[in-house]
Each structure stands twice: as structure tokens, then as C-alpha cells.
Amino acid sequence: MVRLCRAVAESALFQFTILAIILFNAVLIGVETYDGVVQRHAGPLHAANLAIQVIFLVEIAVRLLACAPRLHRFFLDGWNVFDFTVVALSLLPAAGPAATVARLARVLRVARLVSVSAELRLIVATMLRSIPSMLHVITLLTLLLYVYAVIGLHLFRAEDASHWGSLDRAVLSTFQMLTLEGWVEMQQAVIDTHPWAWIYFGSFIIFGVFVIVNLFIAVVLNNLDAAKDEQRRSQDRDRPEADLLRQMAALREQIEALENRLRAR
Structure with missing residues (x-):
């Protein structure tokens, strides 16, 4: 039984089926946002949700049994x-005090798409790994925004109060410039009074967009390579253990078969 569950859990067909069910669940959640559809097809929708819940329960049971006899490894x-938490929360009744949690769990079932896809898991791992390095880049970016906001406030608030009339507006304007949205219009609004304003805006674009933003990209790419290396090492480390478990399971079956033959004699 354990060997069968392990084979099923590791099969591509099983993973593809769960992926398809998660996508179908996402479509179902979207359909249920239309009141008219829910009223006309309440029965089929309820049956579909129940079927999805049963399939997810069977999936978790199969993956748990695949880790036997050491279930804690799961x-x-x-x-x-x-995955276990989301499926467990989805068992809560859809009415009463736990209704909100149950609806949230149904939405979170869509997020299981990440846990099913190895590529998406790698991206999430990269994002989490990048947080410490990104904090330093964010600090540098915040300092840049603040310095340029204060400079822009003192230089341009008389000509363009809508963007530079106060510190909060100036900070928001510099952040908007960081997205390359509307910075040309901001420059045109003050260029007649301050012909050298292009130095301010040009330098901010160079340091804020071309340098800082590319630092974010560099941090993510660097950690993506590190996450790939770690994933590769983890797979290499788990492969001998998995082979050993299969050999032990096969040996156990052979011993049981031999014991049965001896008893028959």
C-alpha cells in the first residue's frame, strides 16, 4: 500500500491531475462571484465544490501514506x-462563525498552484531569499527619494505646487518618476523657469531607474541562481535516500513472500 501511494504521489499524471483540479477550482471561484449563476446552478456548483474537496483530501492522504512509516517527514x-492547512481549513462549515475562514480557505486553494509547480516554488524561494538583500537596496532607494523630494520641493513648488507643493506630494512625485510615468510633464512644467531642471530630472532617472531598479533585478537574479543550486543539491541529497527506501520496501516484500512460503510448507 505504501509503495503504491509513493508511486502515485511521484507520478507526473497525479501531479498534472491535481494541477488541473486547482485551476478548475480557480475558475469555479470566479463563476461563483456572479449571483445569477449561483442562483440558477446552486446544485451543480455545490457538487463540484464537494468533489474538489474530496479529491484534495484523497491527495493529502496519498502523500501522507507515501511518507510512511515516518509520517512526520511530510x-x-x-x-x-x-497544503495540509488549506485542505483542513476547507473542511470548516460554510455557515456560522467559521464561514469567513472557510471561504478564505477556498480561495487559498488556488494558491496551492504554487506548491504543485516546482518552478513557482523556486520563484517564491527566490523572493524570500532576496528579502534581506532587498532591504539594503530599499534603504538606499528611500534615501534617494527623500533627498530628491526635498530638493524638488525647494526648487519647484512655486511653479508646480500640484507635484512639489508639500513634502508628501514631492515624495509621491519622485516615486511616480521612478515608474517613468509623467516625469516629462513634470519637467516641462518647470523648464521655462529653471532651464537647468533637466539635470535634476535626468540625474534622478539615471540613479533611480537605471541604477537602483537594476540593483533589485541583480539581487533577484543572484538569489535565483543560489536557489537553483540549493534545489539541485537537495535533489541530489534526497535521491539516494529515496532509492534506499524503495530497496528496503522491495526487500520487505520479498521477506514477507518468503515467510508466507515457509508457513505454507
């Missing part, structure tokens, strides 16, 4: 804990 993986 909960050592954060994504397994996430």
Missing part, C-alpha cells in the same frame, strides 16, 4: 504544511 516540508 510535515518537514513547509509546502506540505501549507
Whole structure:
């Protein structure tokens, strides 16, 4: 039984089926936002939701049994804990005090798409790994925005109060410039009075967009390579253990078969 569950859990067909069910669940959640559809097709929608819930329960049971006899290994993986929690919360009744949690769990079932896809898991791991380095870049970016906002406030508030009339507006304007949205119009509004304003705007675009934003990209790419290397090492480390478990399971079956033959004699 354990060997069968392990084979099923590791099969591509099983993973593809769960992926298809998650996508179908996402479509179902979107359909249920239309009141008219819910009223006309309440029965089929309820049956579909119930079927999805049963399939997810069977999936979790299969993956748990695949880790037997050491079931605790299932909960050592954060994504397994996430899947288990979402499926468990979806068992709460859709009415009463727990209704909000149950509806939230149904929406979170869509997020299980990340746990099913190895590529999406790698991206999430990269994002989490990038947070410490990004904090330094964010600090540098905040300093840049603040300095340029104060300079812009003192230089341009008389000509363009809508963008530079106060510190909060100036900070918002510099952040808007960071997205390359409307910075040309801001420059045109003050260029007649301050012909050298292009130095201010040009330098901000160079340092804010071309340097700082590319630093974010560099941090993510660097951590993506690190996450790929770690994933590769983890797979290489788990492969011998998985092979050993299969060999032990096959040996156990052979021993049981031999014991049955001896008893028959």
C-alpha cells in the first residue's frame, strides 16, 4: 500500500491531475462571484465544490501514506504544511462563525498552484531569499527619494505646487518618476523657469531607474541562481535516500513472500 501511494504521489499524471483540479477550482471561484449563476446552478456548483474537496483530501492522504512509516517527514516540508492547512481549513462549515475562514480557505486553494509547480516554488524561494538583500537596496532607494523630494520641493513648488507643493506630494512625485510615468510633464512644467531642471530630472532617472531598479533585478537574479543550486543539491541529497527506501520496501516484500512460503510448507 505504501509503495503504491509513493508511486502515485511521484507520478507526473497525479501531479498534472491535481494541477488541473486547482485551476478548475480557480475558475469555479470566479463563476461563483456572479449571483445569477449561483442562483440558477446552486446544485451543480455545490457538487463540484464537494468533489474538489474530496479529491484534495484523497491527495493529502496519498502523500501522507507515501511518507510512511515516518509520517512526520511530510510535515518537514513547509509546502506540505501549507497544503495540509488549506485542505483542513476547507473542511470548516460554510455557515456560522467559521464561514469567513472557510471561504478564505477556498480561495487559498488556488494558491496551492504554487506548491504543485516546482518552478513557482523556486520563484517564491527566490523572493524570500532576496528579502534581506532587498532591504539594503530599499534603504538606499528611500534615501534617494527623500533627498530628491526635498530638493524638488525647494526648487519647484512655486511653479508646480500640484507635484512639489508639500513634502508628501514631492515624495509621491519622485516615486511616480521612478515608474517613468509623467516625469516629462513634470519637467516641462518647470523648464521655462529653471532651464537647468533637466539635470535634476535626468540625474534622478539615471540613479533611480537605471541604477537602483537594476540593483533589485541583480539581487533577484543572484538569489535565483543560489536557489537553483540549493534545489539541485537537495535533489541530489534526497535521491539516494529515496532509492534506499524503495530497496528496503522491495526487500520487505520479498521477506514477507518468503515467510508466507515457509508457513505454507
